[in-house]
Amino acid sequence: MPITPDTAENENKHVAIFGLGFVGLPLALSFAMRGCQVIGVDVNKTLVQELNQGITYHRESYHHTPIQKILRDQLKAKRFYATTDAAEAMAKCDNIIVTVGVPVENGQPSLDHVGAAGRAIAAGLKPGDLVLMRSTLIPGTTRNLVLPILETSGLKAGQDFYLAYSSERIAEGRAFEEFENMPTVVSGIDRTSRDKAMELLSIVTKADLVPASSLEVVETAKVMENISRDVNIAMVNEFARFTKAMGLDIFEVVRIANTHQRVKLLSPGPGVGGYCLPNALHYLAPKADELGVPLPLLRTARQINEQVPGFVVSLVVKHLPVPASRARIAVFGIAMKDFSSDERLSPALDVIGLMRRAGMQVAAYDPVVPTRYDFSVDSLEEAIQDAHGIVVLARQEGIDYCDFALFKSLMSKDGKPFIVDTRNIYIRSKVEKAGFILETL
Ligand SMILES: NC(=O)c1ccc[n+]([C@@H]2O[C@H](COP(=O)([O-])OP(=O)(O)OC[C@H]3O[C@@H](n4cnc5c(N)ncnc54)[C@H](O)[C@@H]3O)[C@@H](O)[C@H]2O)c1
CATH class of the missing domain: 3.40.50.720 (NAD(P)-binding Rossmann-like Domain)
Structure with a gap:
C-alpha cells in the first residue's frame, strides 16, 4: 500500500x-x-x-x-x-x-x-x-x-x-x-x-x-562492504571448483556448512555483476596505490570472479555435440542477477561474449532487460529453436524453466540436449528423466 x-x-x-x-x-x-x-x-x-x-x-x-x-x-x-x-x-x-x-x-x-x-x-x-x-x-x-x-x-x-x-x-x-x-x-x-x-x-x-x-569513514566503509561481498563470492566460487572435482553439489555443501551459527557462505553463480561489486575494488585501489598498500587478497578475489564466465563456457563446450563453430546455444537471462532488469557488467554478457568468440551462435532471451543486443530474441521458443544446449544465467519471472517437452520439441536433434544451470534451479533426476544432460557449477 x-x-x-x-x-x-x-x-x-x-x-x-x-x-x-x-x-x-x-x-x-x-x-x-x-x-x-x-x-x-x-x-x-x-x-x-x-x-x-x-x-x-x-x-x-x-x-x-x-x-x-x-x-x-x-x-x-x-x-x-x-x-x-x-x-x-x-x-x-x-x-x-x-x-x-x-x-x-x-x-x-x-x-x-x-x-x-x-x-x-x-x-x-x-x-x-x-x-x-x-x-x-x-x-x-x-x-x-x-x-x-x-x-x-x-x-x-x-x-x-x-x-x-x-x-x-x-x-x-x-x-x-x-x-x-x-x-x-x-x-x-x-x-x-x-x-x-x-x-x-x-x-x-x-x-x-x-x-x-568523518566523511572518509563512511566512504571507505561503503567500498569495503561491497568488496567484502566480492571476496566472499570469490571464496565460494573457488569452493565450487573443489566440490565439483569431488563430485559434490556445492549448493548442498553451502546449505550444510551454513547450519554452523557463525558461518554464512554465499552462493556461487556465473560470476559477479552489476554496478557495485565488480567496481568496488577499483574504487579502493587508486587510494591504496597512493598509500602503497598492495591488497593482494582483494585483487585475487576479483580475478577469481572474473574467471567464472570462462569456467561456465568450459561446461558448455564439454557437452557440444558438434564443433563450436556449428553450435547453437540458448541463453536464459542476461541480467546481472535473478529478477533484475540491470545487465550492467553482467557475467551473462561475458559468458555470451566468450561463446560467440569461440564460434557458437547464441540466442539470448531475457524478457525484462530493455537493452537490445544482436543476440537478443523475443521469446523462449526463439531462443531454444535448433539449440544444442541451454545455459541458464539469470532467472526471470513468468518463465517455465521446466517445460522439457517444449524444449525437446524445438531443440536440435544432433546429440543429447544439455542444460548448464548456474542458478541451482533444476532437480537432477527430473532433468535426466526428461532426456537432458544437466551440468552444474
Ligand atoms: N545500483 C545499485 O543497486 C546501487 C546500490 C548502492 C549504491 N549504488 C551507487 O549509487 C550510484 C548510482 O548508481 P546507479 O545504479 O543508480 O547508477 P545509474 O547509472 O543507474 O544512474 C546514474 C544516473 O546519473 C546520471 N548522471 C550522470 N551524470 C550526471 C550529471 N552530471 N548530472 C545529473 N545526472 C547525471 C546518469 O545519466 C544516470 O541516469 C553509484 O555510485 C553506485 O555505485 C548503486
Missing part, C-alpha cells in the same frame, strides 16, 4: 536529486511519497522525457505497488518531476542529493560525472543549502574533489552551506524497502552538516541512522 504522505510536515521540503538511475529514481520517489517536493535532475534527455511520461523499466515495488504506478502517482500529485535543467532545480531546492555513478573503464574509475554534477550544483548553490553525496566514491572524494568544486561558488562548506556523505546500501529490486529499513550511515564535513543530513534522511528511513566521525 503506498504511503499516505505526511504532507503537513514535509510539503516545504524541497529536494533535488542529481542522477535518476537505479538509486536516484526510487530515492526521489521515496521522498515524494512522503510529501516532499522533489525535482530529479539527469543529463540523459530521453530518460527525463520518459520519466515525465511515467515510463521506467526498473523492477521495484513498494508494498506490491510497482514503481511505474508510484511514478505516475507522484507526477500527478506534482510532488515529482524530472528535468535536465540543473539551474532550475538548484533555484527551487535547498536539499541536494547526488547519486550519479563512477564508471570504471579498464580498471580505471572516472569521477567525471561526480565532477560535472558538482559544477552544476556549485553554479546554483545558495547559503543554507545541504549537499548530500550518496554515490559510491573513491575514499577522500567528497573532501578532495567535491568540496573544492562546490566552494568555487564563493560559499564556504560548514559555514555557508552544509556538506555530507551517506553511503547507499540498497539492492536493486528492494530499493523502496531498503531505503526505509536499512541502517544508514551518515557523516558530514562538520557536525551540523551531519545532523542536517540525518534529519533529511529520517524522512525516508525508519531504520537506525548511524553517525560516523
Whole structure:
C-alpha cells in the first residue's frame, strides 16, 4: 500500500536529486511519497522525457505497488518531476542529493560525472543549502574533489552551506524497502552538516541512522562492504571448483556448512555483476596505490570472479555435440542477477561474449532487460529453436524453466540436449528423466 504522505510536515521540503538511475529514481520517489517536493535532475534527455511520461523499466515495488504506478502517482500529485535543467532545480531546492555513478573503464574509475554534477550544483548553490553525496566514491572524494568544486561558488562548506556523505546500501529490486529499513550511515564535513543530513534522511528511513566521525569513514566503509561481498563470492566460487572435482553439489555443501551459527557462505553463480561489486575494488585501489598498500587478497578475489564466465563456457563446450563453430546455444537471462532488469557488467554478457568468440551462435532471451543486443530474441521458443544446449544465467519471472517437452520439441536433434544451470534451479533426476544432460557449477 503506498504511503499516505505526511504532507503537513514535509510539503516545504524541497529536494533535488542529481542522477535518476537505479538509486536516484526510487530515492526521489521515496521522498515524494512522503510529501516532499522533489525535482530529479539527469543529463540523459530521453530518460527525463520518459520519466515525465511515467515510463521506467526498473523492477521495484513498494508494498506490491510497482514503481511505474508510484511514478505516475507522484507526477500527478506534482510532488515529482524530472528535468535536465540543473539551474532550475538548484533555484527551487535547498536539499541536494547526488547519486550519479563512477564508471570504471579498464580498471580505471572516472569521477567525471561526480565532477560535472558538482559544477552544476556549485553554479546554483545558495547559503543554507545541504549537499548530500550518496554515490559510491573513491575514499577522500567528497573532501578532495567535491568540496573544492562546490566552494568555487564563493560559499564556504560548514559555514555557508552544509556538506555530507551517506553511503547507499540498497539492492536493486528492494530499493523502496531498503531505503526505509536499512541502517544508514551518515557523516558530514562538520557536525551540523551531519545532523542536517540525518534529519533529511529520517524522512525516508525508519531504520537506525548511524553517525560516523568523518566523511572518509563512511566512504571507505561503503567500498569495503561491497568488496567484502566480492571476496566472499570469490571464496565460494573457488569452493565450487573443489566440490565439483569431488563430485559434490556445492549448493548442498553451502546449505550444510551454513547450519554452523557463525558461518554464512554465499552462493556461487556465473560470476559477479552489476554496478557495485565488480567496481568496488577499483574504487579502493587508486587510494591504496597512493598509500602503497598492495591488497593482494582483494585483487585475487576479483580475478577469481572474473574467471567464472570462462569456467561456465568450459561446461558448455564439454557437452557440444558438434564443433563450436556449428553450435547453437540458448541463453536464459542476461541480467546481472535473478529478477533484475540491470545487465550492467553482467557475467551473462561475458559468458555470451566468450561463446560467440569461440564460434557458437547464441540466442539470448531475457524478457525484462530493455537493452537490445544482436543476440537478443523475443521469446523462449526463439531462443531454444535448433539449440544444442541451454545455459541458464539469470532467472526471470513468468518463465517455465521446466517445460522439457517444449524444449525437446524445438531443440536440435544432433546429440543429447544439455542444460548448464548456474542458478541451482533444476532437480537432477527430473532433468535426466526428461532426456537432458544437466551440468552444474
Ligand atoms: N545500483 C545499485 O543497486 C546501487 C546500490 C548502492 C549504491 N549504488 C551507487 O549509487 C550510484 C548510482 O548508481 P546507479 O545504479 O543508480 O547508477 P545509474 O547509472 O543507474 O544512474 C546514474 C544516473 O546519473 C546520471 N548522471 C550522470 N551524470 C550526471 C550529471 N552530471 N548530472 C545529473 N545526472 C547525471 C546518469 O545519466 C544516470 O541516469 C553509484 O555510485 C553506485 O555505485 C548503486
